[in-house]
Amino acid sequence: MRRSWQGGRGPCRERKRSRVITFDDVTKRYPDGTVAVDHLSLEAPTGEITVFVGPSGCGKTTSLRMINRMIDASEGKILLDGEPVQGIDPPTLRRGIGYVIQQAGLFPHRKIVDNIATVPYLLGWDKKKARTRAMELLERVGLDPVMGERYPFQLSGGQQQRVGVARALAADPPVLLMDEPFSAVDPIVRTSLQDELLRLQSELNKTIVFVTHDIDEAIKLGDRVAVLRVGGKLAQLAAPKTLLSEPADDFVREFLGHDRGIRRLQFISTEGLRLRTDLTVPEGFSGPTDEPWLLVVTPDDRPVGWISRERPDEVEQYGTFVLGRDSMRSALDAALLSPSGCAVAVDEAGKVVGAATREALDEALAEAADG
Amino acid sequence: MASGALVATLLSPVSDGPPTLWEWLGRNWDTGRVDSIKNLLVDHLIMSLVPIFAALVVALPLGLASVRWRWLYQPTAGVFNVIYALPSLPVFMLLIQFSGLSKTTVIVPLTFYGCAVLIPSVVDGLGSVPDHVRQSAVAMGFTPLRRLLQVELPIAVPVVLAGMRVVAVSSISLVSVGALIGQGGLGMLFTRAYQNPFVPPALVGIVLIVLLALVADGLLVLAQRLLTPWVRARRAT
Incomplete structure (x- = not known):
């Protein structure tokens, strides 16, 4: 999942226990x-x-x-x-203070659930409560609850590191x-x-x-x-x-x-990027056109690929970015992937909303450089 | 001795000749005298088990101190190695001055021998705790004592138990040297066999000592499996 840098994380919730x-x-x-x-x-x-x-x-x-x-x-x-x-x-x-160390630093002699419950145990929590909390966190960091009963050596490096994060969060x-x-x-x-x-x-x-x-x-x-x-x-x-x-x-x-x-x-946001909406055509399109490249889309607006005026039968690859959510880096990347030089803008659901031409991308970059 | 002779000894018929191994064993197992095989076995157990546990009790704090103050390790290990190198007989002679011809005179040197093996085991065991594990224990908020008891010592257990296995087996076998001062446990059977050339006592002694060693080793392996299930988890991957 990506975070929108432009929008930030929204207003910071006031938490009593947050610290500077x-x-x-x-x-x-x-x-x-x-x-x-x-x-x-x-x-x-x-x-x-x-x-x-x-x-x-x-x-x-x-x-x-x-x-x-x-x-x-x-x-x-x-x-x-x-x-x-x-x-x-x-x-x-x-x-x-939660602490996550390189290589996770899990205790090899303790089961994963007990590793996560380390600080609650130190704080003198009831064992059952500590373990319940640990299992909650195990899921929260995206691990299967069955891992709770395993030992650290039975987990991959990435899984161990997730446990490391869960352990750091255990006592909130x-x-x-x-x-x-x-x-x-x-x-x-x-x-x-x-x-x-x-x-x-x-x-x-x-x-x-x-x-x-x-x-x-x-x-x-x-x-x-x-x-x-x-x-x-x-x-x-x-x-x-x-x-x-x-x-x-x-x-x-x-x-x-x-x-x-x-x-x-x-x-740099892709919001407000100037898009062309007149380049999309349905599948099987073979009419005359002035455009060197056209974007073929399915009836429900999913992109299929680019076709050129010269060879309308050959569907070429395309690159997409999510308008407003993805950055100009993704948009430029998408443009470079397409033979047409245009980036396909889609909405969050993956439906085509338009195409950003090189000129449009140039404009946006120039604006960003000024601003 | 030739194996033919051994078989002959075991199988020779009940007759006027020397008694067979089984006859001899049955006759001497529980005579009620201090030197019955049963009593010698009990003596042997006492004189070998006490040093094993005494050595652990002495080696733990010395090993911990050697880890805490590194400079202490080489002198400590050196002293115990020198003691280990001393032949048992003069050590017995020296100790007889203090504890006479008693079990203590056998137990004390064996304890020292055990320490010579166990101190390095404790030091290596604590050294086997990965640095990032120790660091994270500190960072989680363990106090030093709790960190030692709940993190470092449990992780050191496999290495320490490996040392214990060596100590147990060597202790059980070394007790027989005590026969030199009349306190050899099952080792007394060897002197008896030499004094009146007669094989069965020596055979019984060897077999019982080896059995004891195997049982002790087996118990320690079992203890290791129960205490450190996570080591098997590690091997399984």
Whole structure:
């Protein structure tokens, strides 16, 4: 499932237990003099995903671990809703903060259901209640309930990571810390886990701090992205769209990569794109036409393919995008897939609503560049 | 001894000659004397089982301490290895000064031998806990003690039990050395066989000791299956 970036997630529901995380001039210096995090000040707002991204050695994991005191800050304060975490007993603090680790970190000697119920057990919940809650979460992260009785080694890497997320959510903590949770799984599984996280977040509105070294993941998941440079200095903190359009300096520009422009397209809406509706013809059409390409559709408006004026018998491939929901990146991709050079616009139900010509796409891009 | 002679011993008819194995066993099993086979078996069990569990009780805290303070491990392992290397006889001689010709004199060195095997087992067992598992336990909010008891030790169980199997079998077999000071359990049957050249006591001793070792090993394997069902789950995949 995709999220509409343009529409955002809608108004943030007010939740009593949501928390804002504040880094106030935080430095982590090790005894040997290495500075892992250097005067970091930023805020991870309530109900949003804040991504820490940067090359190895940029202090992103250290910063994350200072929030639940797995590492203690040398200087400065980290505040949870204004309360310094340094004043909270670490186990108590940690039971109130969900944590997802790379490789899941499941307990090999405990069944999946008991793995998920870890924090409820620690909080002294009744065993039956904890297990019921765990089974609920198992389904919520998209796993078959029969997996509850299995051991972690019987699950695939992707399934284990889902369990890791379920475990972090078990006691319904307002804050979720995720330390490169999806980097040890293959790309296809990673994409589905990312989509799943966005889906869950749209329901749960947790305050999430997510660490990754993958800028694409940061841009996909983050409401705000903090780019850190080696030595633990904040290079830029911005919404993904701003990051791509206005990188603060050469380091950020380079870190974003060469196809920054193309990736920016995913933040440009296809809403209001000028469409041609006069190019669609029914199946079996063979009349005379001035158009070099025509789009054949079924009686219920499903696309069949493009036919050319020269060879009306040969149906060629087409690419579609969902008007308004998909971004200009998808539209352009769809256009490139079609020999006609036009992208087929469909509605949410998959019915053709028109075709976006190259000229129309050009116009929209020019407008976006101006605006 | 030649197998022909063994068969002859087992099968020789009831007559005026030396008693057969079965006759001898039946006659000596429960004579009511301290050196009846039954009593020797009980002695043997005590002198081998006490060191197995005593070694576990000593090795656990020492192993945990060696993991907590890494520098402690090499000296600790070194001391126990040196003790392991000492021949039993002088060790008995030394201990007789304190505990006389008692079972304790046998139990103490065997406990040390057990520790020499079990301390590294405990250290390796805790080392077998993957780092991400330990980290996630910390992050979930386990207190250090609870993490040790509920996460680290359970995961260390297979490695520790593998060490226990070695200790159990070697302990059961080593008890017989105690015969040197008159406390050998079933090992006493060997001295008896040597003193008046006569085979059955030695045979009975060997068979019973091997049986004991097999039973102890079997029980430990069973314990492992019951305690760590997740290890089988891992193998199945």
